[in-house]
Amino acid sequence: MRQAYAFDHFRLFVAERRLEREGRIVSLGSRAFDLLVALAENAGQVVGKEALLTRAWPDLTVDEGSLRYHINGLRKALGVTQDGSPYVANVPGRGYCLVAPTVVIAHPPAAFVPLAERRSGTVPRLLDRMVGRDEDIRKIANQLLARRFITIHGPGGIGKTTVAVAIAHQMLNAFEGAVYFLDLTVLDGSAFVVSALASALGIVIQSNDPTAEIVAFLRERRALIIFDSCEQVIGALAALAERIYLDAPAACILATSRERLRVEGEHVILLPTLEQPAADIAITAGQLLNFSATRLFVERAAAHGYATEIPDGDAPCVADICRKLDGMALAIELVASRVAMHGLRETAALVDGRFRLLWQGRRTAPPRHQTLAAMIDWSHALVDDAEQMVFRRLAIFVGPFVPAAAAAVISGPAFEPDRVLEAIESLVAKSLVAIARNGELEEYRLLDTTREYAFAKLVQAGEMESVAKAHALYLLTTIEEARAPPEGEPVELSKHTRKLLVREASSALNWAFSKQGNGRIAARLAAAMAHIFIEFSLLRECRSWIERALQTLDEGSRSIVLDMELDAALGHVLTFTEGNSERARYALLRALEAARQLQDHRSQFRLLSRLHMLYRRMAKYDELEQLSREAQSLADAIGDPAGKAAAHNLLGVAFHLVGNQKAARQHLETALLMAEFRHIKPSHFAFHRNPNIALSRCLWLQGYPDQAVASAKPLASQGAAPDAVTYCIGLIWGASVFEWVGDWDSVERLAEQLRAHALRYSLRPYQAVGDGMAGQSLIRQGDFDRGIPMVHSAIDVLRQDSYEMYIPQLAATLAKGLADCGQADEALLVVNNTLDRVLLNGGALETPELLRVRGEVELARGDVLTARASFRESIALAEEQGALSWQLRAQTSLARSHGPHDTDAEALTTLAHLYGQFTEGFQTEDLAMAASLLLERDKACFSKLDG
Known part of the structure; x- marks a missing residue:
């Protein structure tokens, strides 16, 4: 007895690892089951977290988050007691307790399945451990x-058979043991499908086609028939399954297949891949156990x-x-089995190599699961020659592709789209x-492992060069036609x-620049991209391709248009990568100059914008107005409202930086009021940065601190910026507003965001x-020992890059x-x-503040x-610039310079006026x-009157 x-209402059978509620099986994951057994053994008592962790993860070190996750799953499966409280109680700081009293009972082995009905050997052995498939x-x-009729559909190696076996064991009780599992991979052909099922059912065959006898046998019987790996005998199996579904209403069918059966009654369930952490989230070792894919990897690596x-x-x-x-x-099991031999990081490097397709799995696994190559071979052998050709040529796409792209790259004179x-x-x-x-867009992709296999087939077929050329030309045509369509305006490609x-x-580009490639295509594609x-802020990648293109082009391949595009891109990326x-x-x-020769007004405008950015980064502010005026003339000639x-906007930024805040604000607000500006796409010649970046600083300088802060706050949102560079500029200019109003906590926060973002994009x-x-x-906090060297170092780096x-x-x-720490000289x-x-280039908006700081020193x-x-x-220069806030700050410094016993009535009166x-x-x-100084003056006046 066990x-x-x-x-x-529950019965917990430990040896069989089964939980029943009123005779019906309750699905539980293996970790949750182990935790329930531990709690049931100590019902009514608190079981410590360490004891539970040891019980459920005997060979692993995990954090409490994993324990909480599985306890929550257990609570969900058990539901609540009659008084509405959970069966598993949490005792803070101690552990968990099963609140329901338990009774130890004895039961005969396998008594829950009538032995007379069970066909021993028809259902494979249940795996001891299964990860991520409970739901x-x-x-x-x-x-x-x-x-009644379900097909588990999905690619090889995803776990269809494993899930089917688990369901077979779970359903034994519901079908009173009448569960029949057919492994169709052992059959030599479709002709043996019907006879194999008849044999499994124990039917004595009395005709050449026992289908009718099978249906008659099943018509009044409650039974579950599981057809595993249908794809190799799909035609015969589909006809048999449909006949059983239609004529044997008491029977249920569960099929696993890499291909849908496409018959009446079939309901297809696509088995998902195991859950993986997203690429953009940070993850700890303990959190690996919260995702089924990484948990399987960890467990299989330990097992090996x-x-x-x-x-x-x-x-x-x-x-x-x-x-x-x-x-x-x-794939995860095969790779995890290599970690003990190679180490984790070496295994990660090997995963990128094609020979991972040949890594051996379990000796006892079916031949189609011995290696990843064998797994894909199994499916590849089932498609015709035309499909094999398309399959291997699709390997040229490294990611998702749309049908039109595939048709353009693969089709030819003898093979229509x-x-x-x-x-x-x-x-x-x-x-x-x-x-x-x-969304609603139809896209396809080859899984990474499948693509490696297909790519090898592409090379073996000798088609690599022709398909790679077609692929490069498709990309080039897509971009060039969008930028210069035969008729009308450029087309905006979706993000x-x-x-x-x-x-x-x-x-x-890698192919195009190779010895087997085409230098002309390479240069055009680099320029177009x-x-x-x-x-997308891939500045170093862009620079690499552009420089290779310029080195590759010979005189016969050059053109003024191509040279213009390459130089324009090179100048832009060098600004951010070389200083x-x-x-x-x-x-x-x-x-x-090339754009002017071509009379290409749109390219001229784009290049003037880029020069505008370069000159303002170099603090050559005296160049900006002329560039902006030329851009304005081009926009007028083009007649484009967005331009x-x-x-x-260019004029507004130019005037802001030289210190003409009135003119700056006028132009910036004009840009904002023009609705077209808000809808400019990245492909548009006039695509430019948000006028609010400069306007927020204009507002503070003109004496509107609250409006300036309100305008600066959104600049810290990455979603408000179209690219990494704009986001950095928004953070810096927004931080300057927070610095000016004295919100140093915000400055510190934005500095950290800026450092992290700049590091990410080099x-x-x-x-x-x-x-x-x-x-x-x-420095503002008084930490001079750390602050002064940091600012010194930053200025040195910026000077090296001519970033003034x-x-x-x-x-x-x-x-x-x-000065504050005694180093005034x-x-x-x-x-x-x-x-x-600053004065060498005609001055700047910061000149009044530098003069004020000089006075403080x-x-x-x-x-x-x-x-x-x-x-x-x-004060005089700030007034000339229309910078009321600089005036107030300098006037405050002037008033304070007299001290409490040497007041200057005129200075204080002017301060009050400002x-x-x-x-x-x-x-x-x-x-x-300023208010504090004025209050002190008023107190002094009252004191004199009282005297």
Whole structure:
């Protein structure tokens, strides 16, 4: 007799690993079952978390998150007690308790299945461990009884047979043992299908076609027939299954197949791959157990002798392997079995090699599951020659593809596009091609392992070069036709399409630049893809392809249009990857001259915008207005409203940077009011940055701190920026507003966002700015030992890259910090050198602040009269620029320079006048300081009156 536990309506059979509720089997995962046994053995008592972890994961170290996950699953399966409380209670800080009292009962072995009805040997042995399929088994088992005919559909190695075997064991009780499992892979052909089923049912065959006898036998019997691996005998099996479904209403059918049977009564369930962590999330070793794919990998690696505990640093490596294997159970098991031999990271590297297809699995596995190659061979052998040709040629696509792309690349004089699409549909039905859902768009893809197999077939067939050329030409034609259609305006490719092009382009360019490739196609494709690479912030990749194109082109392959496109892209990417170099400037100027020769107004506008960015990064602000005016003339000539709005934006930024805030605000707000600007797409010649980036700073300078902050806050949202560069600029310019209002917590937060984002996209100058911002925050907190070196270092990096734009703001804080820690002479040197460089190019919006900081440093050196002169110079220039906030700040410094016993009535009166011009922002740092000084003056006046 065997031991079991009874509580309420449940019976827990330990040896059989079965839980029943009122005679019906309750589906439980293996971990949840182990936890329930441990709780049942100690019913009414608290079982500690460590004890439960040891019981359910005896050979693994996992975190409490995994325990909570499986306890929640157990609670869901058990439901609640009569009083509405869960059967498993959580005792905080201690563990868990099964609240229902249990009774130990004895039962005979296998008493739940009538032995007279059981056909021993027809159902394969249940696996000891199965990962990630509990919900699939439950769903299919529930539908099977209602639908009667279910096909588990999916590619080889996904786990269809494993799930079918589990369902067979789970349904033994429901069908009173009448479960018949047919492994169709052992048959020599379709002719033996019917006789194999008759033999399994124990029917004595009395005719050449025993179908009628099978149907008669099953007509009044409740039975479950499982047909495993139908794809090789699909025709005969489909006819037999349909006949049973129609004429034997008490029987149920469960089929597993790489191809749908497509007969009456069939309900297809596509078995999903195992769950994998998303590529864009950070993951720890403990969290690997929360995903079925990575949990299977960890368990199978341990089972094959990998005794090392996976550290958090290697968890992303495991997740990446499982993603490359598309969550395919067989592939994961085969790869995990190699970890003990090669190590985790070496195995990860080997996964990218094709010989992983030949890694051996379990000796006792079916031949089709011995290796990944054998698994795919099994399906490949079942398709005709035309489908095999399409299959191997699809390997040229590295990611999802649309039908039109496949037809364009694969079709030819002897193989029409319609035949390509028909072949793809057949390959989908046979699980060699997967459907990649993207909303309503129809897309397909080859799973990574399948693609490796198909690619080898493509090379063996000698078709690699011709298909690679067709693939590259398709990409080139798609982009060039969108940018310059025969009629009308350029066509905006969807963002998803552009992402697909980026993925495919790297592969196509690698071929095109190879010895077997075509240099002319390579150069044209590199030029055509440049603006898309830039859009997705793939700047270093873009630079690499452009430089290779320029090196590859000979005189016979060159053209003024191609040279213009290559130079335009090179100048742009060099700006962000090499710094604001003369090489970048000359490349843009060459491209602009070519555009002028071609009278290509749109390209001229785009290049003027790029030069505008280069010059403002170099702080050559005196060049900006002329460039902006030329862009405005081009926009007028083109007649495009979006171009006119972008020209206003260029002018607004130009005036803002030179210090004409009134004109700047006028142009920026004009751009914002023009609705066309908000709908400019990346492919549009006038695509430009959000005017709010500059307008937020304009608003503060003109004396509207609250409006400035409201405008700056959205700039910290990555979703508001179309690319990495724009996001960095938004963070920096937004942070300057927060710095000016005295919100240093926000400055520190934005600095961290900037540093992380710049590091991710290898944007060294922006990372330096982020370091400088972080250093500014430290200086303001009084941490001079850390802050001053950080700002010094940031300025040095920016100077090396000729990136002068953000240096004045950093230098102002640095000088103030040096003065505050007693290094006033060095502070004066910093501020004077910065002022000299700024004034060399005609001055800038920061000039009044630099003059004010110089006055503060001179004050710290005890040179009061010189300091007051600097303050007055700052005030006059701020007034000229229309920068009320700079005026207030400098006037406050001037008023404070007199001290409590040496007040200057005129300075305070002017300060009061300036303060009175503000209508908002009274809680910000500068206004609060001015108010404090004015309050002290008022107190002094009252004191004199009282006296």
